[in-house]
Amino acid sequence: MYLNKYIKAAANLKICVIGAGYVGLVTAGCFAEAGHFVICIDKDEERVDRLSHGILPFYEPGLEKLIRKNTLAGRLTFDTDLEKGVDFARLVFIAVGTPEGNGGVVDLGAISEVAQSIGELMKDYKIIVTKSTVPVGTGDYIQKIIKGRQKRTIPFSIASNPEFLREGSAVHDNFNMERAVIGTEDNHAIRVLEELYQPFTKNILITDVRTAEMIKYASNAFLATKLTYINQIANICEKVGVDVTQVSKGMGFDARIGKSYLNAGVGYGGSCLPKDTKALVAISDEVGYSFDLLKEVIHANEKQQLRIVDKLIELIGPLVDKQITVMGVTFKPNTSDIRYAPAHIVIRELKKKGALVKAYDPMADKITKNSFGATEVSSDLYESVKNSDGIIILTEWDKIKQMDLKHIKMNMKLPVIIDGRNMFSPREMKRQGFEYSSIGRPNK
Ligand code: NAD
Secondary structure (H helix, E strand, C coil), X not given: CHHHCCCCCCCCCEEEEECCCHHHHHHHHHHHHCCCEEEEECCCHHHHHHHHCCCCCCCCCCHHHHHHHHHHCCCEEEECCHHHHHHHCCEEEECCCCCECHHHCECCHHXXXXXXXXXXXXXXXXXXXXXXXXXXXXXXXXHHHHHHHCCCCCCEEEEECCCCCCCCCHHHHHHCCCCEEEECCCHHHHHHHHHHHCXXXXXXXXXXXXXXXXXXXXXXXXXXXXXXXXXXXXXXXXXXXXXXXXXXXXHHCCCCCCCXXXXXXXXXXXXXXXXXXXXHHHHHHHCCCCCHHHHHHHHHHHHHHHHHHHHHHHHHCCCCCCEEEEECCCCCCCCCCCCCCHHHHHHHHHHHCCCEEEEECCCHHHCCCCCCCCCCEECCHHHHCXXXXXXXXXXXXXXXXXXXXXXXXXXXXXXXXXXXXCCCCHHHHHHCCCEEECCCCCCC
């Protein structure tokens, strides 16, 4: 896909990307593809070793090809030695994880560790760019740490360059970037980063560091709010006999509203929206502002994830000793990422209510055993529904959309499907003999 688009940098930069996760790997691969020389550093030795042999730690469409191509071309290398990376590069991107800490507060442990090492290791001028999602003020924090760790004064620039990729289409997103946000007060850093991003997008927004940091949280909190809004509309639609998919369509034609993020469903999950919404609430609380709207979004989303279990109970009664199949455990299709996926909450709730749970996901072989407690995740769709009293669909995988419904029905004990992603037509499911319930659509 990216090969269709000609992206070539005017000058070849030397770049170090710290963190070989979703963001770091995509960033490193895309910069290398544009012709830059990139060293990607991760502290996980096994990850680095496997990446050096072209083996990726997770599934992301197009990424393996991109990494292998650029590794072979000698533009991309992987290492655990941060000193090597810092010595090599003029531009240093920080793309380590910023997980949820206590009470939703962002855990900046990895950021602080990396900043300390950069301060100790740097021997000449560097531009230090934060790609990780971090609270407003983290740029200043990184600057202070680096200065504090330098043995002699070495100049450096600080920038914030938040990442907006979507897992499942991250490579495509990076080559078709809607905007690049560059937050820095340093003119040299602005010139270098503008040059770096010009081949990727026409929309480059230059701000100060703090504004760039805020743009990322404000964007993710808005997306979570939009999704929660349509989910709540869906819940009303169920009560008044209206189809939410038609409502979304009618709303989406309005350019002020837009079509995206209007698919009602089981609630948002993933590694970003849940943690970033909680982080923004914590950031707001810290400065004495109660972000009530966002607090309600988080609460409503948790309720939405549980509603799907109530829908199942409405159809088949108490779940004690019932065999239930959960279809789709990744937080969205085309990824192997299960972080904060609705499946965690749904499976836990099903078990709490006494159900015996089986799970299916096309990415089963990439999902760590015991990620869902004792519930094994199988990649055999038809096996997973054997003797099942009900199916709950949580991820809109094509393989689920294309499943042979006759075969499914034959294998099940009771032909009951609760569709958390509105993947099937209620009329068609009725015709096929299923008891079917979805989100915000009448069962006719
Ligand atoms: P990830 O967990 O997939 O990857 C983080 C990597 O950093 C891991 O490989 C880990 O081993 C490595 N690491 C941690 N500490 C390190 C250290 N001290 N030195 C070297 N390597 C270290 O995380 P991710 O999903 O890529 O997210 C990274 C950041 O980007 C987070 O702040 C996240 O919120 C943000 N972000 C993520 C996405 C997304 O869709 N995943 C999108 C936009 C922004």
